[in-house]
Amino acid sequence: MSGFKLNYAVLASSLILANAVSASERLIVSIELPTNQVESLQSGNSPRGAVLPVTGLTKSETCLILPSGDNWCVPIVKEALSSSAIAAQNSANGSRYVSMKVAVPDGLSLDQAEVLLKNTGIYRHVERDVAITSMKSVVANNWNATTPLDPEFVKQHQFNRNTKTDSPIESSVFAMWQLIENPLKDVSVYVFDTGFRQHKDIVYDVGVNTTVESYDNERNGLFLEDDFDPENLCNNSHGVGVASVIGAAINEVDMAGMVNDITLTAVRVMKCGNGFLSDVAAGLDWLSDGDPFLYDVSPDLPRFTGQPGIVNMSLGGHVASGCPFYLQSAINRAINKGFILVASAGNESKDASTNMPAACEGVISVGAAQLYDGSPDIAAFSNFGASVDVMARGTSVIGLSKDDAVIGWSGTSFSAPIVAGLLALLNKDFDLTNKMVKQLVTISGVTHWAEDSQCAALGCGSGILDGVKLYQNAVLYSNGELDSASYSLNVLAPCRQQWAVDNLYQGASLCNDVRLDLLGLRNIKANEAYRVVSVPKGQGASVELSGATVIGNFTKRHAVVSKADLTDVDVYVR
Structure with a gap:
């Protein structure tokens, strides 16, 4: 992110929240409030820009110098008061805390950010925000x-x-x-x-x-x-x-x-x-x-x-x-x-x-x-x-x-x-x-x-x-595979291919046989058949398919035809 050096202390209130990319990139910090601050916060009498009695804090943020030389300004009480995420809770010793979210800038790991925030001495707790989802x-x-x-x-x-x-x-x-x-x-x-x-x-x-x-x-x-x-x-x-x-x-x-x-x-x-x-x-x-x-x-x-x-x-x-x-x-x-x-x-x-x-x-x-x-x-x-x-x-x-x-x-x-x-x-x-x-x-x-x-x-x-x-x-x-034509040899499992070649009748070749798989057709009933015809490639076919060459009539959705029947032609099924 650019712009850390350009009046960032003035823009911190909006930019810090705007750059919170996801819950996994946020840290939650908690500040222990003195008793007088707790009372004024609860009564609603404290001004939005109240200065907490903690050395080095001014108004609503403090800025840390990153290894890159950029400033990282983090929110304090003002950010918490302007957020619906205020959580002032009783601790075991009766102290009160204000918790707020802090966005981690680009280029800074969560581990590095956690160490920097803890070393300030400002925050009683520095914890990682945890992503959640609804049960639905x-x-x-x-x-x-x-x-x-x-x-x-x-x-x-x-x-x-x-x-x-x-x-x-x-x-x-x-x-x-x-x-x-x-x-x-x-x-x-x-x-x-x-x-x-x-x-x-x-x-x-x-x-x-x-x-x-x-x-x-x-x-x-x-x-x-x-x-x-x-x-x-x-x-x-x-x-x-x-x-x-x-x-x-x-x-x-x-x-x-x-x-x-x-x-x-x-x-x-x-x-x-x-x-x-x-x-x-x-x-x-x-x-x-x-x-x-x-x-x-x-x-x-x-x-x-x-x-x-x-x-x-x-x-x-x-x-x-x-x-x-x-x-x-x-x-x-x-x-x-x-x-x-x-x-x-x-x-x-x-x-x-x-x-x-x-x-x-x-x-x-x-x-x-x-x-x-x-x-x-x-x-x-x-x-x-x-x-x-x-x-x-x-x-x-x-x-x-x-x-x-x-x-x-x-x-x-x-x-x-x-x-x-x-x-x-x-x-x-x-x-x-x-x-x-x-x-x-x-x-x-x-x-x-x-x-x-x-x-x-x-x-x-x-x-x-x-x-x-x-x-x-x-x-x-x-995938365009509902109706397909494949060489019969390719359809066989590898372990069956050599057996098929060795046992072909004399003069036959699986390299010249093509298997038609017409899965787009419903199951053929006992008294039905479908006809496969061809016309010269690119010439199309009329509704009547007049002049078409009949390749064969078949009663199953899988059929074997000759490679020559499918060369340079368009094939139609009726």
Whole structure:
């Protein structure tokens, strides 16, 4: 630091504090006050520039000469009186002390500074300031590295690693935690629901209501069910249950949410469990600022000031004619703003293609899985079919309820927040669009269905979304390695390469074989295949790929083709 010699005694009061870089670079000094000074300080009669009866002190600081020749001016009582850090305490012999912080200048070590201050004889104690952090921060810094101590955590089965024998419908949440590189990054989650309640284990950052019970203005900044039910006639706690699966505090109380460091917003789109899709669309337009008239008709609705994030919609209504235009338009606007939309597939044991918003374009549709005598399959209540993207546990999902209770919930409503929680975790490390996330979801499922299962017959999307597989696929995508071509010899482990060369059929060469790994494709079903074609490099391809050369049809995502087929061409997969 420069400027120690330029009228530093005059500027000391401001410069000393301004140059305190961190708590580890500060010292705390304590001066013993004579009895008369203690009394005047306590009575408030002492002038701010009081001179203490200690030889060599003038007004508010004393200056020490450093080895460099610069002056180091340190504060005395005036600095203490102007600081909220005054600490006048009784000692064992009844003396009083004033303690104050002293910044250590650049080029001077703490050890050197401590010796200089002690040698002045001015200070009774010279001690190092100690950096601290709040307990909340300590928990946050380690939340993804240790097993939560929340009492109900042992029942939160979705945290278990997905295995064929022990946990075939779980989502490997805890194992995904270990992969996250930015656990303290704040992520935003928006829960569209009903029955939001206060609970000691959950914190809503903000909330709004977009339900309209009549044609006058009722959309506003209230969101708790009690705000709309003064007589307490509604017993619904669905919203707090869904929100808790994603974001209950990891704090050794009740249960653990899947994501810590989260901004959780409650969007009330139903009244005590029932509502209309138009109010869901209004909630989406609130997020995207997509409706220019929204605030005209609802001036009490606060402006959205949050960031794009995950939207969970554990709700639905049946529309046989497809997604309504007003709803699809609102969905499109939200997706274009960067939101990722998740919805429950429904609980009617029917084809999910008519359940909206889950079946609307761009929405990730989530069905429910269940164990039957240890065997995984679709839950008896869950909707199914081609419109379902992925599955998650759907029975005995631990969540919060009203009156500070913790209960086991069931339904696709509680499968969806498991998926939403995994995507919120993914947002810690990756900045992906809704379209890309939807693709990753369709290739990151794990299927342990038996051949005669209902899932195999009816359709359960890509299977149980596995957090570890999801994260690993996101890494591959970010590195440009999700779809790749490698020489077959390079794909083999080194110990197998020589064996392969020695045992090739006559005339064959692994140096001419290329392995295609098309991990961006979902698992190929038994009656499906994909076609790989090529066109001359740089010429592009029409939608019809007319004139393209067919390299081959394949039934697995890994295939071997000839090097010649990939030379100076662009390759397309259909």
